[in-house]
Amino acid sequence: MLPARGVTAWFGRSGSGKTTCLRLIAGLERGRGRLFALGECWQDDARKLFVPPHRRGLGYVFQEASLFPHMNVRENLAYAERRRRSDAAAARFDHLVELCGIGGLLSRDSESLSGGERQRVAIARALLAAPRMLLLDEPLAALDESRKGELLPYLERLRDELAIPILYVSHSVEEVARLADTIVLLENGRVLAQGSLFELFPRLDLPFAEGEQAGVVFEGRLAEHAEAHALSRIACGEVSLWVSRVARELGAPVRARILARDVSIALSLPGPSSILNVIRAEIMELSDYGPDRVNVRLLAGNVTLLARITRRSREALSLREGLVVHAQVKSVAVVT
Amino acid sequence: MTSADLAAVRLTLELAGVTTLLLLLLGTPMAWWLASTRSRWKAPIATCVALPLVLPPTVLGFYLLVLLGPHGAVGRVTTALGLGTLPFTFAGLVLASTLYSLPFVVQPLQNAFEAIGPRPLEVAATLGAAPWDRFFSVAVPLARRGFVTAAILGFAHTIGEFGVVLMIGGNIPNKTRVLSVSIYDHVEALEYPEAHRLAALMVGFAFCVLFALYSLRAKSKLF
Numbered sequence: 134m135l136p137a138r139g140v141t142a143w144f145g146r147s148g149s150g151k152t153t154c155l156r157l158i159a160g161l162e163r164g165r166g167r168l169f170a171l172g173e174c175w176q177d178d179a180r181k182l183f184v185p186p187h188r189r190g191l192g193y194v195f196q197e198a199s200l201f202p203h204m205n206v207r208e209n210l211a212y213a214e215r216r217r218r219s220d221a222a223a224a225r226f227d228h229l230v231e232l233c234g235i236g237g238l239l240s241r242d243s244e245s246l247s248g249g250e251r252q253r254v255a256i257a258r259a260l261l262a263a264p265r266m267l268l269l270d271e272p273l274a275a276l277d278e279s280r281k282g283e284l285l286p287y288l289e290r291l292r293d294e295l296a297i298p299i300l301y302v303s304h305s306v307e308e309v310a311r312l313a314d315t316i317v318l319l320e321n322g323r324v325l326a327q328g329s330l331f332e333l334f335p336r337l338d339l340p341f342a343e344g345e346q347a348g349v350v351f352e353g354r355l356a357e358h359a360e361a362h363a364l365s366r367i368a369c370g371e372v373s374l375w376v377s378r379v380a381r382e383l384g385a386p387v388r389a390r391i392l393a394r395d396v397s398i399a400l401s402l403p404g405p406s407s408i409l410n411v412i413r414a415e416i417m418e419l420s421d422y423g424p425d426r427v428n429v430r431l432l433a434g435n436v437t438l439l440a441r442i443t444r445r446s447r448e449a450l451s452l453r454e455g456l457v458v459h460a461q462v463k464s465v466a467v468v469t
Numbered sequence: 470m471t472s473a474d475l476a477a478v479r480l481t482l483e484l485a486g487v488t489t490l491l492l493l494l495l496g497t498p499m500a501w502w503l504a505s506t507r508s509r510w511k512a513p514i515a516t517c518v519a520l521p522l523v524l525p526p527t528v529l530g531f532y533l534l535v536l537l538g539p540h541g542a543v544g545r546v547t548t549a550l551g552l553g554t555l556p557f558t559f560a561g562l563v564l565a566s567t568l569y570s571l572p573f574v575v576q577p578l579q580n581a582f583e584a585i586g587p588r589p590l591e592v593a594a595t596l597g598a599a600p601w602d603r604f605f606s607v608a609v610p611l612a613r614r615g616f617v618t619a620a621i622l623g624f625a626h627t628i629g630e631f632g633v634v635l636m637i638g639g640n641i642p643n644k645t646r647v648l649s650v651s652i653y654d655h656v657e658a659l660e661y662p663e664a665h666r667l668a669a670l671m672v673g674f675a676f677c678v679l680f681a682l683y684s685l686r687a688k689s690k691l692f
Contacts (some may be wrong), residue, residue, distance in 0.1 A: 160594075161591050161594070185594070185599075186594040187598055188597075190597075192595065193592075195588070195592065199589065199591075201589060201592070202589075203611055203613075212593075212606070213596045216596055218597065262596050
């Protein structure tokens with residue numbers, strides 16, 4: 134069961150079957166068995182039932198923005214609008230154009246747009262059909278870094294503003310960290326784990342704990358601004374973290390990310406140091422990572438942290454489960 | 470030009486026009502099926518469509534004559550319906566030309582459809598377009614070039630028919646004597662100037678038609 138709004142990310146390595154799953158849900162490919170979605174049965178081999186893709190009321194954004202080459206942007210959008218589900222309220226054209234930032238592109242030919250622009254048009258087009266669910270198949274994969282950076286804020290806005298479930302397929306930990314609320318982890322076509330972003334990221338037994346992007350995501354509230362030093366404090370229960378000034382009002386919810394490689398461990402409170410955030414935490418679990426390092430999962434109040442240290446340090450400090458230590462957090466990134 | 474020759478010109482144009490239209494109507498669904506099917510009938514049917522490319526026209530003409538004649542399978546049906554038999558009539562010529570020019574219309578269309586690829590149609594489906602809608606709003610516009618090529622090739626090829634037309638049509642003035650047969654007649658009667666006139670006309674026509682086709686292709690991408 135997946136939530137009715139917000140972003141659910143389908144995450145997995147290449148070849149884990151995530152795109153296939155998405156295509157099966159959309160009806161672009163046909164598997165065997167039964168498929169239930171949005172409270173309806175879309176496929177049941179036993180009853181010889183198969184709802185074709187054009188009747189499922191879904192929006193689909195492909196990995197390479199597939200705009201119709203024989204139409205310009207406005208016509209592409211009109212194509213979707215004309216075929217809008219009859220029982221759906223008219224998705225406001227101007228609002229969607231503004232949401233996706235494509236106002237200036239309307240009379241352009243689809244071939245003349247950049248990759249990022251094409252994807253934004255593709256998203257607006259999918260939404261103009263008033264879908265009941267939006268499926269995105271690695272929409273940023275075909276873009277270079279700067280284009281990805283351009284597009285991510287639009288996706289974040291979508292997540293905040295749309296009232297329909299969004300399925301987002303990706304193999305990028307960073308995209309998932311910024312956009313997802315719920316994650317379904319796939320490997321070789323099977324679901325390995327499913328749960329909220331906050332629960333799955335710190336788990337040492339899942340692929341999230343591997344690689345340079347390993348870390349945790351947590352949600353807190355903006356508690357204080359320290360104007361003199363352009364800093365803000367995020368509070369999550371009793372735990373506080375200082376970050377660069379966040380331009381939001383006090384009390385606003387903030388999502389932040391801490392990478393494992395930015396967390397180090399000290400047995401006792403360190404003397405004066407440049408590290409702003411030192412948190413008292415209990416070691417919950419340790420797990421070897423590669424030949425020389427160890428992943429450590431710590432708990433401080435409601436906040437789970439991941440630290441990546443060397444095996445030598447673990448032995449030198451005699452770290453073990455249950456030990457209370459001081460986690461030094463070098464960098465906290467606010468992801469809104 | 471004599472009135473006989475003018476009649477031949479008119480007849481030829483009529484034959485080519487009707488055949489091309491018929492082929493576009495019948496050939497489009499055929500080409501679409503060939504382009505999108507994965508059935509095991511695809512190869513055999515594609516082969517049948519391509520046969521007129523390699524068979525000598527006289528072979529095609531001969532079998533059609535037999536089939537459409539009073540003792541052939543189709544001939545018996547047409548006689549029973551009170552329509553007489555098709556050989557040596559304009560209708561028979563149309564039938565023969567349709568078969569003879571079939572691959573010239575179906576193959577460019579099939580290639581054009583295949584070149585579209587599955588993606589635009591998948592996109593249309595996810596946007597709520599039902600199968601017919603997808604065909605007319607996406608496949609046909611994207612295959613525009615194929616339609617033009619198919620029409621031009623089908624028309625030009627029919628204009629140039631000789632063997633099949635002679636066997637099925639005979640040589641009946643005003644009814645089945647087309648240009649190619651007229652030229653043959655003039656040569657047999659040693660009327661070289663008349664033969665020249667008609668032959669040059671046909672070369673000029675073919676050149677203009679193909680030139681138009683290739684210049685359009687060179688100029689624009691989607692036409």
